[in-house]
Amino acid sequence: MIDVLRQSYYVAWGDMMFMKHNFWNILVMSLMSPILYLIAFGYGLRTGSTELGLSYVAFVIPGIVALSSLNTSFSATSTRMNVQRLYYKSFDEMMLCPLSLHAIVLGKSALGMVRGLLACGLLYALGLFLAPELQVTPLFVVSVVMNCAVFSFLGVAAALIAKSHQSMATFNSLVILPMTFLCGTFFSISSLPGVFQALLYCLPLTHASECIRAAALPDYYGFPWLCMLAMAAFMVAFYVLDWWLLKTRRI
Amino acid sequence: MCDQMNGDVIEIHDLVKRFDDKVAVDHLDLNVRRGEIFGFLGPNGAGKTTTVRCISTLTDFDEGTISISGHDVRRDQMAAKNCMGVIQQQISLDKDLTIRENMISHAMYHMIRRDERDARIAELSDYFGLGEYLDKPVDSLSGGWKKRAAIICAMLHDPEVLFLDEPTTGLDINARRLLWDIVRSLQKRGTTVFLTTHYIEEAEALCDRVGIIDHGRLIALDVPRVLCDSVGSITVEYLEDGKTTYRHFKNRQDAQEFASRLETDSDIRIRRTSLEDVFVELTGRSAEVLG
Ligand SMILES: Nc1ncnc2c1ncn2[C@@H]1O[C@H](COP(=O)(O)OP(=O)(O)OP(=O)(O)O)[C@@H](O)[C@H]1O
Ligand SMILES: [Mg+2]
Numbered sequence: 001m002i003d004v005l006r007q008s009y010y011v012a013w014g015d016m017m018f019m020k021h022n023f024w025n026i027l028v029m030s031l032m033s034p035i036l037y038l039i040a041f042g043y044g045l046r047t048g049s050t051e052l053g054l055s056y057v058a059f060v061i062p063g064i065v066a067l068s069s070l071n072t073s074f075s076a077t078s079t080r081m082n083v084q085r086l087y088y089k090s091f092d093e094m095m096l097c098p099l100s101l102h103a104i105v106l107g108k109s110a111l112g113m114v115r116g117l118l119a120c121g122l123l124y125a126l127g128l129f130l131a132p133e134l135q136v137t138p139l140f141v142v143s144v145v146m147n148c149a150v151f152s153f154l155g156v157a158a159a160l161i162a163k164s165h166q167s168m169a170t171f172n173s174l175v176i177l178p179m180t181f182l183c184g185t186f187f188s189i190s191s192l193p194g195v196f197q198a199l200l201y202c203l204p205l206t207h208a209s210e211c212i213r214a215a216a217l218p219d220y221y222g223f224p225w226l227c228m229l230a231m232a233a234f235m236v237a238f239y240v241l242d243w244w245l246l247k248t249r250r251i
Numbered sequence: 252m253c254d255q256m257n258g259d260v261i262e263i264h265d266l267v268k269r270f271d272d273k274v275a276v277d278h279l280d281l282n283v284r285r286g287e288i289f290g291f292l293g294p295n296g297a298g299k300t301t302t303v304r305c306i307s308t309l310t311d312f313d314e315g316t317i318s319i320s321g322h323d324v325r326r327d328q329m330a331a332k333n334c335m336g337v338i339q340q341q342i343s344l345d346k347d348l349t350i351r352e353n354m355i356s357h358a359m360y361h362m363i364r365r366d367e368r369d370a371r372i373a374e375l376s377d378y379f380g381l382g383e384y385l386d387k388p389v390d391s392l393s394g395g396w397k398k399r400a401a402i403i404c405a406m407l408h409d410p411e412v413l414f415l416d417e418p419t420t421g422l423d424i425n426a427r428r429l430l431w432d433i434v435r436s437l438q439k440r441g442t443t444v445f446l447t448t449h450y451i452e453e454a455e456a457l458c459d460r461v462g463i464i465d466h467g468r469l470i471a472l473d474v475p476r477v478l479c480d481s482v483g484s485i486t487v488e489y490l491e492d493g494k495t496t497y498r499h500f501k502n503r504q505d506a507q508e509f510a511s512r513l514e515t516d517s518d519i520r521i522r523r524t525s526l527e528d529v530f531v532e533l534t535g536r537s538a539e540v541l542g
Contacts, residue, residue, distance in 0.1 A: 010359035018347045089343035090353075092309055093404070096337050097360035098329040249311045 004103050011099060011107025015080060019111065030119035034068040035126075041186050042130075052220050058131035062216040063185035065120050065127070066147060066209035072119040073148045074176060077112030077155030082168050085159060105156060105242040112152030113145075120144050124216075139223055140215035146231050147208040153238035154204075160245040184209040204234040260285045260412050260443045261306065266315035268301055268467075275301040276312070277467035283412075283445055288438055290458030291447040294534055298467040299447040300340055303416050306445075307337045320411055333361070336405035340416040342397045344389045350400045351385040354407060361408040368407070375403045379433070395426035402433065412443045419453060431457055451527040461526070465534045479524040482532045486524045490517040499524055499532065 019026060041064075042057045085091035094104070128134050162168045183189070183205035189197055200206045207227035214221035261283035268276040276298045283289045293299050304310040306317050308324050308331065317324045322331040344353045351372065358368040376382050379399045384392055392400065398418060405413060415434070419427040434444055434457055448454055454461050455475055463471040463478075471478055483499025485506040490496070500506040503521070510519050 007362075010356075010362070013359055014345055014348055014352065014356040017352050018345075021347065084345060088345050088347075089339060089341050090345040092339060093343045093357070094360055095309055096307055096332060096335075097357070098332040098362075099360055 004100050004106070007099050007103030008106035008110065011094065011103055012110035015108075015111040016114070018080065019114065026115060027118070027122075030068070030072045030115060031122055033071065034064050034119065034123045037064050037067070038123075038126075038130075054133060054217065054220050055131060058133040058217065059188075059213070060186060061124070061127035061131055061134060062213040063209050065124055065144065065216075066183075066205060066212045067180040067185045068123055069116045069120045069144055069147045070151045070176070070205055070208070071180060073112035073116035073151040074155040074158070075172075076115040077109055077152045078159045078162075078168060080111055081108055081156060081159035082162055082165065086162075086164065101243055101246045104246060105153070105239060108156050109149070109152035109242075112155050113148045116148035116152065117145065120148070133219070134216050135218060137215050137218055139218075140212065143208065143211040143215050143228065143231070146228070146235060147205075147212065150204050150208070150231060150235045150238060153235065153242055156242045157238060157245060160242065179203055179205045184213075201230075204231060207231045207234075258285060259283060260320055261289075261445065262316075262318045263302075263306070264316045266302070266305060266312055266317060268298075268305055268310065268312045274467050276305065279315070279464070279467070279469055281462060281469060281472070283443060284460075285411075285443055286438065286441060287459040288434060288444045288446060288457050290454035290461035291445065291464065292449065292451065292454055292461055292530060293447075293464035294449065297464045299464060300416055301467075302464070303337065303414050303445070303447060307335060307414060308332060333408065334411045335414060336408065336410035336412070337414040338398075338401050338405045338416065338418055340420070342394070342401060344397060344401060344404070346389045349386050349388055350381070350392070353389065353400065354385075354404055357404040358407050363408060371407055371409075372403070375406060379403060395422045398422065398426070398430070406437075410442070412445060413437060415444065415446045417448055418446065419448065419450060427453075451525070451530055455526045463530060463533055470533050471529070475526050478529045479526060482524060482529050484524050486522055486528050487513075488520040488522070489513060489515055491515065497528060497531070499528065 038061070042060050081091065124134075124136070128136070158168065158171055162171070183200055183203050185205070189200050189206065192200070207224075207230040210224045210227045211231060214223045259282040261281070263279055263281040266276050266279040266281075267274065279298075279302065291299050291302070301310065305312045306319070306324065308328055319331040320334045322334065324331045344350070345356070348356070354372050354376075355368065358372070363371070372385075373382075376385055379402070381396065381399055381403065384396060384400075389397060389400070402415075402418075418434075419430055422430065431453070434446065437444055446454075446458065458475065460472070460474055461478065462469055471481075473481070483501055485500045485503050487498045487500065487506050487510050488495060489510070498506075498509060500509065506521050510521055513519060
């Protein structure tokens with residue numbers, strides 16, 4: 001176990017150096033789109049308060065936290081790994097070394113985790129300032145960390161499956177983009193017809209945004225433990241998928 | 252870390268690798284002896300890289316067994332990985348990092364202790380004359396220097412066997428000669444070298460033994476000189492109907508006799524058979540057999 005963690009650190013080390021070299025660039029990049037969403041949806045389309053007497057800005061900020069943890073974690077992990085695997089070939093170089101597959105999965109998802117948490121942290125700091133209803137609770141932190149993990153693991157799987165940069169882009173616009181808009185990030189999905197609700201509950205981000213919103217606004221929502229369980233299930237499933245893809249060398 | 256025994260370091264038995272219905276490696280049997288420089292020759296698409304990738308566990312194979320220093324690459328993967336270093340056909344450095352960071356990453360993957368790692372990086376980059384480039388980004392180096400950096404990465408954990416997949420493709424003459432020297436000095440350090448190439452003169456200059464592979468099949472395996480003798484140690488080269496033609500003979504007398512009977516006004520050359528002749532002869536023959 002200790003060995004696996006140490007190896008994960010070794011696997012992640014190069015990616016951390018990459019982050020160090022590009023720190024400011026990464027910081028600006030990961031804040032750009034959530035801030036645009038915040039301006040466009042929080043202020044531009046300002047719709048007053050929700051049925052619970054909550055301002056829309058306070059409602060939407062946890063949603064934007066959820067979607068930016070998805071976006072940042074997924075794209076940070078998948079883009080970097082995709083480049084390492086298909087263009088630099090340095091991924092092969094790593095596979096030549098005596099590393100445990102668990103360490104490779106954990107280490108390779110570390111960049112997405114770190115970047116996701118960084119982006120969410122900064123965004124939420126801004127959010128606390130804009131909407132006084134929001135709170136920082138332990139469940140909020142756990143939910144965000146879990147969501148970053150879910151989508152970092154998914155990013156690893158996507159990078160292992162992708163045969164080209166193009167297939168990565170396709171996956172992005174068919175799976176990731178719809179999720180960012182539909183999964184209860186900008187509106188409450190309880191207002192949708194039952195069929196759509198059922199469909200959306202099949203996607204991990206729906207559960208994440210419910211958890212994150214409830215944990216950020218404990219005075220307005222009860223915490224949806226079932227959603228957290230679903231998130232945990234997605235996390236384990238994607239982790240196992242990564243491990244299996246590496247194990248069976250379908251790469 | 253690796254067993255010190257004599258005899259064969261790489262043992263490949265009946266290796267088959269298919270891509271869909273294409274057979275890339277076809278029942279390959281091959282042993283490489285400890286301490287030798289082994290040359291693996293073959294035309295484009297013959298299956299050289301695929302063989303190296305199978306041995307180095309990057310690709311799984313369909314049939315057969317491979318072991319490195321007695322460790323089966325499937326059952327005993329970690330031990331086998333510890334015994335080998337691989338320099339891939341393409342440059343495989345992480346271009347977002349510096350040369351030194353690439354090396355440190357590699358050392359970490361092999362769990363080399365920090366002080367040992369720093370000493371080894373210093374020693375090897377000194378030896379390869381790479382010292383001043385260590386903290387430069389990968390892309391600021393030319394191809395030859397990147398290759399040297401890749402070689403250092405593969406050697407950091409002091410592997411018993413080093414695989415070089417077409418190490419000199421794209422290098423200039425000087426870099427190529429330097430690489431040859433490096434390979435020779437590796438052998439002196441006791442490393443076994445498995446080298447794939449389609450530069451025949453490279454194999455002739457360096458290798459103790461060569462194997463020739465074509466369409467995934469091993470069609471010859473021996474000391475270069477013996478291979479030359481097997482097709483005929485003397486070659487007559489002449490022009491016939493505008494096409495250069497080669498004939499091989501057991502000895503110079505037969506060759507001269509043949510040359511004197513030739514009715515051609517162009518130049519006739521009588522020379523020792525080179526490995527290149529063997530290669531053309533054998534791969535040509537196997538192309539005929541396989542249609
Ligand atoms: N990933 C792959 N998918 C499908 N076919 C492949 C794959 N890799 C190699 N092949 C096929 O296997 C055969 C052997 O390829 P390989 O790369 O081993 O040749 P090579 O001897 O290294 O050639 P070269 O001298 O050009 O490097 C080729 O016909 C190639 O098309
Ligand atoms: Mg090749």
